[in-house]
Amino acid sequence: xxxxxxxxxxxxxxxxxxxxxxxxxxxxxxxxxxxxxxxxxxxxxxxxxxxxxxxxxxxxxxxxxxxxxxxxxxxxxxxxxxxxxxxxxxxxxxxxxxxxxxxxxxxxxxxxxxxxxxxxxxxxxxxxxxxxxxxxxxxxxxxxxxxxxxxxxxxxxxxxxxxxxxxxxxxxxxxxxxxxxxxxxxxxxxxxxxxxxxxxxxxxxxxxxxxxxxxxxxxxxxxxxxxxxxxxxxxxxxxxxxxxxxxxxx
Ligand SMILES: O=C(O)CCC(=O)C(=O)O
Ligand SMILES: [Fe+2]
Numbered sequence: 001x002x003x004x005x006x007x008x009x010x011x012x013x014x015x016x017x018x019x020x021x022x023x024x025x026x027x028x029x030x031x032x033x034x035x036x037x038x039x040x041x042x043x044x045x046x047x048x049x050x051x052x053x054x055x056x057x058x059x060x061x062x063x064x065x066x067x068x069x070x071x072x073x074x075x076x077x078x079x080x081x082x083x084x085x086x087x088x089x090x091x092x093x094x095x096x097x098x099x100x101x102x103x104x105x106x107x108x109x110x111x112x113x114x115x116x117x118x119x120x121x122x123x124x125x126x127x128x129x130x131x132x133x134x135x136x137x138x139x140x141x142x143x144x145x146x147x148x149x150x151x152x153x154x155x156x157x158x159x160x161x162x163x164x165x166x167x168x169x170x171x172x173x174x175x176x177x178x179x180x181x182x183x184x185x186x187x188x189x190x191x192x193x194x195x196x197x198x199x200x201x202x203x204x205x206x207x208x209x210x211x212x213x214x215x216x217x218x219x220x221x222x223x224x225x226x227x228x229x230x231x232x233x234x235x236x237x238x239x240x241x242x243x244x245x246x247x248x249x250x
Contacts, residue, residue, distance in 0.1 A: 033058050049154040049245050053183060056147045063205055067220035068146075070186075073138050074215040079190045082127060083237055086162045086190075089124045102171070106164055116228075117172040121160040121239070132157065135241065139217055143184055143243060146219075156246040158182045162190070165199065165228060165236040175228035177204055182242035185226075186219045188212075189238055196234035202227045 014022065040047060040055040047055065074082070093105040102108050106117045122128050136152065144152040159182070167173050187201065189212050200211035201218055204225045210218050220226065222242065 045150075047150065049149065052147075052149045052154065053245055056149075056183070059148070062221065062223060065221045065224070066206065067201075067203060067208075067210055067218055067224070069210065069212055070139065070142055070217040070219060071213075072215050073135075073188055073217040074190075076214060078134075079215050082131065082239070083190045085124060085127050086119060086237070089127075090119060108172070110161070116161075116163045116175055116240075117165070118161045118163045118240075121157075121162065131239070132160065135160075139186060139219075139241070140243065143186070143219055147184060154246060155183075155243050157241055158244045159240075159242040161240055163187075163228075163238050163240055165196075165231050165238075167196070167198075167231045167233050167235075173198075173232075174230035177202075177225045177227045179225055180222040180242055182222045182244040184219060184243045185222045186217050186241045186243070187238045188217045188241075189214050189236070191235065191237045196231045196236045198229055198231040198233070199236045200229045202229050 036054070037058055040051055040059075043051070090105040093101070102117060106119060108117050110116075110118060110120065121131055135157075140155050140157075141152040144155045147155075149155060163175075165171075165173050165175075192214050193211070200209045201220075202209045203220070204227075209229060212218050228238075
């Protein structure tokens with residue numbers, strides 16, 4: 001039997017009929033989007049958090065939503081203090097059968113599809129409240145304003161965790177292209193740029209690499225495909241936040 005009969009060419013062009021069907025679906029979708037947007041725009045002052053979330057998602061083409069940097073969110077002293085507490089916590093953590101950890105105590109399987117070598121902020125009680133409070137004032141307030149929410153109290157952390165990348169055999173040195181399961185994501189660099197080579201966050205939609213300085217915060221739409229670029233020397237520590245409506249958070 002001819003093998004060709006069973007080959008399905010994913011990249012072949014659509015037939016005219018398929019093109020027309022696709023165009024009509026896209027048209028209907030666009031009409032619905034505009035109607036919905038007009039209603040939400042009119043009610044800007046009395047939008048519920050859910051409506052603001054929808055407004056944020058449909059008001060702009062995703063490719064127009066560029067990542068942005070909030071410089072100096074944490075000062076050097078704060079970064080050093082936080083990192084010291086994280087490393088102390090990791091080195092003193094008691095092995096637990098139910099949590100997969102590497103030899104140093106970092107967890108390696110919290111995020112199923114694209115696991116990072118990380119520690120949830122909530123597992124370090126001496127840092128948790130302090131960090132959430134300052135990040136609410138310094139980051140969530142800005143993110144919620146930029147995204148069109150009425151109050152920063154409508155948004156909260158869906159997850160907040162420390163990530164370690166290390167250029168060493170057996171350690172995680174990069175994170176492949178993925179999107180995050182929330183509305184808006186951010187990461188803050190906790191150590192000096194000079195302590196590693198490579199790194200930074202890469203976005204495929206605009207083909208840009210964002211390399212921030214210690215204490216700076218990179219904010220982006222969680223739907224954008226992004227990657228933690230491989231480091232080739234040293235260690236890179238970041239604090240990652242997944243932000244969404246308060247009641248969706250844990
Ligand atoms: O390493 C980075 O810059 C990105 C980290 C990230 O995307 C994540 O932890 O979900
Ligand atoms: Fe991510």
